[in-house]
Amino acid sequence: xxxxxxxxxxxxxxxxxxxxxxxxxxxxxxxxxxxxxxxxxxxxxxxxxxxxxxxxxxxxxxxxxxxxxxxxxxxxxxxxxxxxxxxxxxxxxxxxxxxxxxxxxxxxxxxxxxxxxxxxxxxxxxxxxxxxxxxxxxxxxxxxxxxxxxxxxxxxxxxxxxxxxxxxxxxxxxxxxxxxxxxxxxxxxxxxxxxxxxxxxxxxxxxxxxxxxxxxxxxxxxxxxxxxxxxxxxxxxxxxxxxxxxxxxxxx
Amino acid sequence: xxxxxxxxxxxxxxxxxxxxxxxxxxxxxxxxxxxxxxxxxxxxxxxxxxxxxxxxxxxxxxxxxxxxxxxxxxxxxxxxxxxxxxxxxxxxxxxxxxxxxxxxxxxxxxxxxxxxxxxxxxxxxxxxxxxxxxxxxxxxxxxxxxxxxxxxxxxxxxxxxxxxxxxxxxxxxxxxxxxxxxxxxxxxxxxxxxxxxxxxxxxxxxxxxxxxxxxxxxxxxxxxxxxxxxxxxxxxxxxxxx
Numbered sequence: 107x108x109x110x111x112x113x114x115x116x117x118x119x120x121x122x123x124x125x126x127x128x129x130x131x132x133x134x135x136x137x138x139x140x141x142x143x144x145x146x147x148x149x150x151x152x153x154x155x156x157x158x159x160x161x162x163x164x165x166x167x168x169x170x171x172x173x174x175x176x177x178x179x180x181x182x183x184x185x186x187x188x189x190x191x192x193x194x195x196x197x198x199x200x201x202x203x204x205x206x207x208x209x210x211x212x213x214x215x216x217x218x219x220x221x222x223x224x225x226x227x228x229x230x231x232x233x234x235x236x237x238x239x240x241x242x243x244x245x246x247x248x249x250x251x252x253x254x255x256x257x258x259x260x261x262x263x264x265x266x267x268x269x270x271x272x273x274x275x276x277x278x279x280x281x282x283x284x285x286x287x288x289x290x291x292x293x294x295x296x297x298x299x300x301x302x303x304x305x306x307x308x309x310x311x312x313x314x315x316x317x318x319x320x321x322x323x324x325x326x327x328x329x330x331x332x333x334x335x336x337x338x339x340x341x342x343x344x345x346x347x348x349x350x351x352x353x354x355x356x357x358x
Numbered sequence: 359x360x361x362x363x364x365x366x367x368x369x370x371x372x373x374x375x376x377x378x379x380x381x382x383x384x385x386x387x388x389x390x391x392x393x394x395x396x397x398x399x400x401x402x403x404x405x406x407x408x409x410x411x412x413x414x415x416x417x418x419x420x421x422x423x424x425x426x427x428x429x430x431x432x433x434x435x436x437x438x439x440x441x442x443x444x445x446x447x448x449x450x451x452x453x454x455x456x457x458x459x460x461x462x463x464x465x466x467x468x469x470x471x472x473x474x475x476x477x478x479x480x481x482x483x484x485x486x487x488x489x490x491x492x493x494x495x496x497x498x499x500x501x502x503x504x505x506x507x508x509x510x511x512x513x514x515x516x517x518x519x520x521x522x523x524x525x526x527x528x529x530x531x532x533x534x535x536x537x538x539x540x541x542x543x544x545x546x547x548x549x550x551x552x553x554x555x556x557x558x559x560x561x562x563x564x565x566x567x568x569x570x571x572x573x574x575x576x577x578x579x580x581x582x583x584x585x586x587x588x589x590x591x592x593x594x595x596x597x598x599x600x
Contacts, residue, residue: 171594172414179598183591190587197580315591323583326566327574336439339566343432343559350413351425 113238113245114296117231117289120253121282124223124260128281131264132274152265153332155258157341160325162255163226164342165349166248167317170233173240174310181304185311189229192312193319196225219266220284222324223259227288229316234288235295236309245292251349256285262328361482361544362537368493369478369536373471373529375497379504380521383512394509395576397502399585402569406586407593408495409558409565412477415484416554427555431473434556435563468528473560474500475532479539480553491597500529 134148174182230252238245260281267277299305329338382389416424474496481492504525511521543550573582 168410168413171410172417175594175598180595183595183598186594187588187591190584190591194580194584194587315587318590319583319587322570322586323580326570327579327582330571330574335567335571336436339563340432340436342566343562344429346562347425347428347559351421 111296113234113242113249114289114293116246117234117249117252117292120249120256121227121285121288123253124256124263124285125278125282127257127260127262128264128267129260129274129278131261131266132268132272132277133264148265150333152262153329153338154341155261156325156329156332157338158345159255159258159262160321160329161342161345162251162349163230163317163321163325164346165352166230166233166251167314167321168346168350169244170237170248170310170317171314173237173244174307174314177240177310178307181307182311182314185308185313186315186318187311188308189312189315189317190319191315193225193229193316194323197323216266216269216272219263220280222320223263223281223284224287226259226320226324227285228291229313229320231288231291231293232295232309233313233317234292235297236299236306236313238292239296239299239303239306240310247352252288362541365479365482365489365536365540366533368482368489369475369533372474372478372493372497372500373526373532376500376504376507376525376529377522379501379506380508380512380518380525382505383508383518383521388513389505389509391576394506395573395582396585397505398569398573399577399582400589401499401502402565402573403586403589404495404499404593405561405565405569407590407597408477408492408499409561410590410594411488411491411495411597412481412554412558412561415481415488416551416558419551419554423551424555424558427552427557428559428562429555430552431556431559431561432563434473435560435567439567468531471529471531472535473557473564474529475535476539476553477557477561478532479536479541480543480550480557482540483543483547483550484554488597494596495593496532503528 171182171186174185176182230248234245234248234252237248260278263281263284264274264277267280272280295309299309326338326342329342413424413428416427478489478493478496482489504522507525507528508518508521511524512518516524539553543553570582570586573586
């Protein structure tokens with residue numbers, strides 16, 4: 107099994123699927139959105155992409171919380187509250203618009219999605235670092251899950267960038283650039299826990315709170331705008347259930 | 359008091375808590391959409407927290423069984439939605455769109471109360487600490503549900519007492535469902551993770567299909583996320599130390 111540092115290195119590789127997703131987002135979804143006849147189908151595909159990303163993030167969040175509260179009930183749960191508040195304040199400072207704001211222009215919409223993606227990747231990085239410090243297998247499981255989720259998140263980002271007339275290759279670069287926070291924060295978190303192991307449950311709690319906040323503030327509102335709430339609810343809950351189940355096994 | 363009676367009394371208390379949601383209408387005729395949205399966001403956080411507690415307890419008894427139960431719970435709510443979708447009835451003296459909305463609200467709340475009643479019942483199978491946490495969570499969560507029901511009924515001319523009555527009525531399946539659910543998991547111990555998963559799945563699905571979309575319609579997404587996230591964290595903390 108890999109060491110904690112190797113898991114962080116793997117998380118660099120996990121950024122690449124975001125570029126692939128963004129390329130496809132511009133090339134396929136962005137083009138389809140501009141064609142009246144296929145625009146509805148493209149919107150639904152984006153809604154499901156957002157929903158699958160939300161489900162994967164919630165499943166990871168549950169697995170991370172379970173480990174955090176097992177180490178320290180107070181650290182895990184208060185860390186969750188800190189994570190929620192921290193990302194909310196960061197969002198206010200970054201000035202990103204509301205998820206799925208209907209009247210924003212294409213450039214503002216693209217900037218919002220890139221900012222949201224950067225925030226997501228930072229929260230995911232904390233989760234990966236804290237999980238890798240706990241058990242490398244658990245960290246690797248998170249890296250794999252986020253790699254899959256990066257495809258759908260990259261596709262959403264690519265589609266938003268296509269509306270602002272970005273080319274597919276440039277969008278892929280932007281998507282990967284926005285997600286560099288993931289390996290960076292993973293490394294920093296692993297380092298911090300190595301120096302101060304008592305941070306472990308707090309870091310897991312913060313990761314849980316941040317992931318849940320981002321799902322609630324960005325992914326879910328966007329997906330509800332794009333397609334029906336029942337199909338979104340089914341996809342989110344089933345994806346979250348599968349990841350939570352497998353995540354619990356990865357750490358044992 | 360026997361354990362069965364205790365389950366009934368706890369679940370009855372959660373049903374009565376729904377009536378508390380009608381009380382603000384003694385002072386005002388109407389509540390703003392933002393207040394209703396905030397109530398929905400808080401209720402979503404409470405229900406998600408309670409559901410995570412149920413899933414964690416279920417996973418201790420069997421991960422796959424809990425996962426299967428979660429999916430059956432989702433299927434249950436999907437089925438009830440489908441069965442309710444085609445109905446278009448009148449309610450006594452109330453007719454038209456308002457009456458349809460009134461009945462739909464009461465019926466939806468009543469049907470999903472079955473899942474919450476099952477949650478209270480099966481949580482007793484996981485010990486008193488879990489049962490107390492889930493009962494308090496559902497009781498507190500029922501208050502904004504009563505608020506939501508009354509917010510629809512009161513502008514239609516229903517009295518405050520009527521709002522209290524309909525709110526409590528919508529949660530009566532909770533004591534009725536809690537006892538058989540408890541007896542079932544008590545006698546068939548192997549059913550416990552399925553039951554816990556079922557209740558969690560039904561509640562999570564209700565949050566995703568009803569509470570959150572309605573909150574987003576009336577309030578900014580970031581505020582909904584903050585309220586729901588902090589309530590969820592508070593509920594998790596409560597469950598750790600109850």
